[in-house]
Amino acid sequence: xxxxxxxxxxxxxxxxxxxxxxxxxxxxxxxxxxxxxxxxxxxxxxxxxxxxxxxxxxxxxxxxxxxxxxxxxxxxxxxxxxx
Numbered sequence: 560x561x562x563x564x565x566x567x568x569x570x571x572x573x574x575x576x577x578x579x580x581x582x583x584x585x586x587x588x589x590x591x592x593x594x595x596x597x598x599x600x601x602x603x604x605x606x607x608x609x610x611x612x613x614x615x616x617x618x619x620x621x622x623x624x625x626x627x628x629x630x631x632x633x634x635x636x637x638x639x640x641x642x
Contacts, residue, residue, distance in 0.1 A: 565634050586628035612638050
């Protein structure tokens with residue numbers, strides 16, 4: 560899946576799920592701050608990404624995902640890898 564497709568799809572999903580204006584999703588914006596995530600909604604975010612892209616995001620990797628760019632990179636590098 561192309562990076563542009565991932566970006567568009569992730570932004571659309573997150574905008575709808577968290578009711579946030581997708582124009583706020585800039586590559587260097589902080590995911591947690593932009594989406595106003597608490598620990599419970601962070602779990603929702605992980606579940607949505609894991610279900611949509613059939614990837615697993617371990618807690619250790621989640622700590623590394625700070626910005627939207629990090630999130631897109633993670634999905635792009637793990638998409639298509641089962642497990």
